[in-house]
Amino acid sequence: MGLAFLASVLLLMPLGIALVAAVTFGVALFLQSAYNLTIGEYIVNPWKHIPAATHEGSVLSTMLMGDFGIIKASEPAEQHARWISELGSVFRYRHMFGKPRIFISDPKALLYIHGPGRAYKYPKSTPTRVFLDAVMGEGLISIEGDKHRRQRRIISPAFTNAAVKELQPVMEKHGANLATKIGKIIDGSVDRRKGLVSKTKLQDGETPPDLAVHLHSYKGQVAVVDVLFWASRTALDVIGDAGFNYQFNSLEHGNEDELSEAYNNLMTACMDVDLFQAVTILLSEIPGLNWMRNIPTHRNKTIWSARATSGRYAKSIVARAKAEIAAEAAAAAGIPAGGLKSRRSQASLRTTPSSASLRQRAGHAASVADDSGDDKATNVDDLNPPQPSSRAQSVLTKDAFDDVQTTKSGSLLHRVIRANLAADLRPNERLTDEELEGVPSTFLLAGSETSATQTSWTLRLMAENLDVQERLRAEIMAAKKQHALEGNGAYEGCLLGDVHALPYLECCVKEALRLMTALPSTVREATEDDVVPLSKPYRNSNGKGTFDSVPIPKGHELFTPIAAVGLDTELWGPDAGEYKPERWMNEAKDLPASVKPLPGPGLYSFISGPRNCVGQRFAQTEIKVLLSHMLTNFKFEVVPGWELKQRQMIARRALVIGQEKYGTRMPLIVSRLESSSA
Numbered sequence: 001m002g003l004a005f006l007a008s009v010l011l012l013m014p015l016g017i018a019l020v021a022a023v024t025f026g027v028a029l030f031l032q033s034a035y036n037l038t039i040g041e042y043i044v045n046p047w048k049h050i051p052a053a054t055h056e057g058s059v060l061s062t063m064l065m066g067d068f069g070i071i072k073a074s075e076p077a078e079q080h081a082r083w084i085s086e087l088g089s090v091f092r093y094r095h096m097f098g099k100p101r102i103f104i105s106d107p108k109a110l111l112y113i114h115g116p117g118r119a120y121k122y123p124k125s126t127p128t129r130v131f132l133d134a135v136m137g138e139g140l141i142s143i144e145g146d147k148h149r150r151q152r153r154i155i156s157p158a159f160t161n162a163a164v165k166e167l168q169p170v171m172e173k174h175g176a177n178l179a180t181k182i183g184k185i186i187d188g189s190v191d192r193r194k195g196l197v198s199k200t201k202l203q204d205g206e207t208p209p210d211l212a213v214h215l216h217s218y219k220g221q222v223a224v225v226d227v228l229f230w231a232s233r234t235a236l237d238v239i240g241d242a243g244f245n246y247q248f249n250s251l252e253h254g255n256e257d258e259l260s261e262a263y264n265n266l267m268t269a270c271m272d273v274d275l276f277q278a279v280t281i282l283l284s285e286i287p288g289l290n291w292m293r294n295i296p297t298h299r300n301k302t303i304w305s306a307r308a309t310s311g312r313y314a315k316s317i318v319a320r321a322k323a324e325i326a327a328e329a330a331a332a333a334g335i336p337a338g339g340l341k342s343r344r345s346q347a348s349l350r351t352t353p354s355s356a357s358l359r360q361r362a363g364h365a366a367s368v369a370d371d372s373g374d375d376k377a378t379n380v381d382d383l384n385p386p387q388p389s390s391r392a393q394s395v396l397t398k399d400a401f402d403d404v405q406t407t408k409s410g411s412l413l414h415r416v417i418r419a420n421l422a423a424d425l426r427p428n429e430r431l432t433d434e435e436l437e438g439v440p441s442t443f444l445l446a447g448s449e450t451s452a453t454q455t456s457w458t459l460r461l462m463a464e465n466l467d468v469q470e471r472l473r474a475e476i477m478a479a480k481k482q483h484a485l486e487g488n489g490a491y492e493g494c495l496l497g498d499v500h501a502l503p504y505l506e507c508c509v510k511e512a513l514r515l516m517t518a519l520p521s522t523v524r525e526a527t528e529d530d531v532v533p534l535s536k537p538y539r540n541s542n543g544k545g546t547f548d549s550v551p552i553p554k555g556h557e558l559f560t561p562i563a564a565v566g567l568d569t570e571l572w573g574p575d576a577g578e579y580k581p582e583r584w585m586n587e588a589k590d591l592p593a594s595v596k597p598l599p600g601p602g603l604y605s606f607i608s609g610p611r612n613c614v615g616q617r618f619a620q621t622e623i624k625v626l627l628s629h630m631l632t633n634f635k636f637e638v639v640p641g642w643e644l645k646q647r648q649m650i651a652r653r654a655l656v657i658g659q660e661k662y663g664t665r666m667p668l669i670v671s672r673l674e675s676s677s678a
């Protein structure tokens, strides 16, 4: 009897806990919403004089979603652009549960909030940090204050123009691989996803939409290709190789690699934040409800498992890079290489890329693969680092290391580790091992999908603007010819010389970043009361008088509408919504005065200040390289009748209307150019 009672209590306990949790959840939600929409909105609101965004909606939807429902239902920046034209560049709106937010696209205000004097006083909002912490742990993107300042100081030098220039040949190798892959898809020998299939094979009893497009009227060899899918794989290969000397080989092998699978799981978790997840994150801010972050949902369990895997890999990747650097230092100090136990570390050392080293690494041959003759992706067991001799280790901490730093290059991670060993750093300024191990994941999560998405939108804009595509192709072809004639040491093995030396390419990439930026927004939270200055006075909500600054009480959130800044007709003029690369041709003369204060000048896609995108030069180089390889081999056209709708999933993605079940993608008609070698 006693046992049966105990058993039934134990069985009922989870049910009881779930019930209590659900009720707490509902009550907390209701109270927060009711407060925000009454006392919060009408009594304590510091922004009553600022025009408010409005939309039609039921009381229930307003209580739940505020104005966020209509923002989410619209394309990225679409609703914001509408409100800007109605209300101006500064207005207020309600986020979920009626939480007040201020929207500011005024350039002076943006530069102030994100600038050196204020950036750390306006950290990412708490829900954003909770979300980032859960998915990627502590890394440059998610940390704040002194911790961030310290990490940024060590990581930034890896991304200087000179450092990125040395990585262009690595990017070119993957650009050439992408062209070969797309060439094979067009031949019909490789399916859109993977494997060998005939061009007309039906899948699951139905013709995939890409195969149903009539291509008879197109010249030469042609196919419908999802350029986002392939750009994603290429970007993963690029960041693995250039970022931390890891060969994903995902263009060839997809997610077969364990780390690549873990990364994809994390990315899916990042991109797909459902309502339950959003509500849980918001509620978990309430004291006493923090446990909500640890509910073992399917999503959370996937994240925990993927993070465990990527953490394991990161340990090995960092240890190997450290050992390689120790070997370099030992060699520079005249210690024989025999001080190292394995020859693998020497094979995988990356010096300033030469054609020999590129050849060695070409065809996805990871250093590890040299031993096995197999070009499959590197496995974590292969990453067991060689141990440097004790003498080499002692050299690593001496000033002699500075010489090594100036003569050797390597992946971004190698550069970070070298910067972390600089003799002039105090011990408390150096990154800990744990922090170094966060670097590969940070590069992966920040630098893969962003570049891929941006590349796919740039190709789409090329397809929509065939005259621009032709003009750009001509510029790239001419540079290619010139490069072949002259050659150039630093760019040996590359299609072109310096991709940043091509003026029209620069304009096309910048214009795509303005019009279709991959990361459409970010949110900040004030840690102290402040007053944000504006570049001009704006009309008060009652139409009487104006305001030229915005009070921001501690704890309040500010929305930075990155995409809307690019679309703001007040800033860019009436043609803001059009793709016009030539507007960048003579920046000093042609850019509107209103956008010149923005970094670049005129480009806000990477925001500004100490929290701006540390990888922006890397991203722009990569996009230019991939674009050059694509345009010298293929022509890109839109598929007639296939309209796209955009979806903000952290990055801006596209779905084909009526084909939503195939997920986010960017299908284009791709035809091989006669001159193509792919």
Ligand code: HEM
Binding pocket: 124, 140, 141, 142, 152, 239, 442, 443, 446, 447, 448, 450, 451, 454, 517, 518, 519, 521, 522, 523, 562, 605, 606, 607, 610, 611, 612, 613, 614, 615, 616, 618, 619
């Ligand atoms: C077109 C591609 C890219 C775009 C549009 C982009 C945009 C951005 C933006 C807007 C931020 C600021 C986010 C915020 O503070 O809320 C950011 C931060 C960051 N990005 Fe990028 N990014 C791109 C590519 C890359 C690449 C290729 C890398 C690395 C290889 C990278 C690494 C980072 C890192 C580490 C941060 C955090 C910086 C910090 O807080 O100090 N990004 N990016």
